[in-house]
Amino acid sequence: MAFNQRSGSMMQRRAFLTLAAGAAAGAVLPFSARASGPAPSLPALDVHPGRIIRTVAGLRPFRAEGYVVRAERFSRRQTLVHHYGHGGAGVTMSWGTAAETVRVLESATSERSCAVIGSGVIGLTTALMLLRRGHQVTLYADALPPHTTSNIAGAYWGIASLYRRDAASPDFMARMRAAARYAHRAFQHLAGDPRYGVYWVRAFDLYDRLPANPASRPDMPELFPGFSRALGPDAYWGHSAVDSFHQLMIDPDIYLRALMADVENAGGRFAAARFEDARDVSRLRERVIVNCTGMGARALFGDEQLEPNRGQLTLLLPQPEIDYAYTTRFEGASLYMFPRRGALVLGGSHGRGDWSLEIDPAEQDRVLRGHGEMARAIAAG
Numbered sequence: 001m002a003f004n005q006r007s008g009s010m011m012q013r014r015a016f017l018t019l020a021a022g023a024a025a026g027a028v029l030p031f032s033a034r035a036s037g038p039a040p041s042l043p044a045l046d047v048h049p050g051r052i053i054r055t056v057a058g059l060r061p062f063r064a065e066g067y068v069v070r071a072e073r074f075s076r077r078q079t080l081v082h083h084y085g086h087g088g089a090g091v092t093m094s095w096g097t098a099a100e101t102v103r104v105l106e107s108a109t110s111e112r113s114c115a116v117i118g119s120g121v122i123g124l125t126t127a128l129m130l131l132r133r134g135h136q137v138t139l140y141a142d143a144l145p146p147h148t149t150s151n152i153a154g155a156y157w158g159i160a161s162l163y164r165r166d167a168a169s170p171d172f173m174a175r176m177r178a179a180a181r182y183a184h185r186a187f188q189h190l191a192g193d194p195r196y197g198v199y200w201v202r203a204f205d206l207y208d209r210l211p212a213n214p215a216s217r218p219d220m221p222e223l224f225p226g227f228s229r230a231l232g233p234d235a236y237w238g239h240s241a242v243d244s245f246h247q248l249m250i251d252p253d254i255y256l257r258a259l260m261a262d263v264e265n266a267g268g269r270f271a272a273a274r275f276e277d278a279r280d281v282s283r284l285r286e287r288v289i290v291n292c293t294g295m296g297a298r299a300l301f302g303d304e305q306l307e308p309n310r311g312q313l314t315l316l317l318p319q320p321e322i323d324y325a326y327t328t329r330f331e332g333a334s335l336y337m338f339p340r341r342g343a344l345v346l347g348g349s350h351g352r353g354d355w356s357l358e359i360d361p362a363e364q365d366r367v368l369r370g371h372g373e374m375a376r377a378i379a380a381g
Helices: 010-021 090-108 121-132 170-190 252-265 278-282 296-301 361-380
Strands: 052-063 068-073 079-084 113-117 136-141 198-207 228-236 239-250 269-272 288-291 306-316 324-330 333-339 344-347
Touching: 068 090, 079 090, 079 121, 079 296, 090 121, 090 170, 090 288, 113 121, 121 136, 121 252, 121 288, 170 239, 239 324, 252 269, 278 296, 288 296, 296 306, 306 361, 324 361, 333 361, 344 361
Parallel strands: 079 288, 113 136, 113 288, 136 269, 198 324
Antiparallel strands: 052 306, 068 079, 198 239, 228 239, 306 344, 324 333, 333 344
């Protein structure tokens, strides 16, 4: 299946086994803190168009009911395990939902020969976790990093475009919270190793009107360390409410290369393959097939609830002094900036139902103008 893009250790085993039983019971920290005082002094972003490296577009695999982890009988000899539909939170959720997937797989079958379809972050993480638990894994894909949709993810740790509140069930929300906590802990361990491109940044969520319960933080305050809130007519930088905390940033180009190396070092194999329909998949020799194809699951397995949520990112030359991230709104739509070592990531596009991978110049202009206003507000203090 083509992927849309343009431009084991004992400790891990013990951690995996806690997912169902105890990962949801994280320590609950106060999340109603209030802070006042002047805005922090931060270096301002330089958004001159001459600093643009490239603009890219990709399709987030969104399901209103949330991601799918499910096992089913695929053929007389094969078990099919689905693992897809993470919207804009694929990198964020990857370790947690991979652990959930392995648990479902091992409950469904004792077979150890596995084919993982898809080489984005979900496929790589699932393959690695299976290998570390003693499975034999071949990863089949039409494209490998850096040519996957995961490579153009914003990859800031947060629950973005993962589900719709009025469609997600209580069971899904419980599973999601457990998986999110597991994933956050896994990334914490990687943040101390420069091979993975995972690091902490200061983060600011900026509001003109404070939402009652931000969807990006569903009852999991312990995953947003150092939280404080500033309220007032002009709390920070022209916004009446600002939440600040620390959060994890993942650089996909570095991180996905590291995951590929980990898969190979653990004994995994990569094989080039393109699947047009489920019959092509059924011809694989492995007894277990794990579907990590993201948007491809719609065509391959007929999930009509899966829809694209188009995203567009503009990457600027890096500014090493920028060590913070922010999210806000501009002209009625989202706006965010994430710092990476190799680029500054400017985004905020959410095109639900939009299949286009063409660059939208008007959206690029909106993003640049919005970040230009933020840069001026931050410079003014």
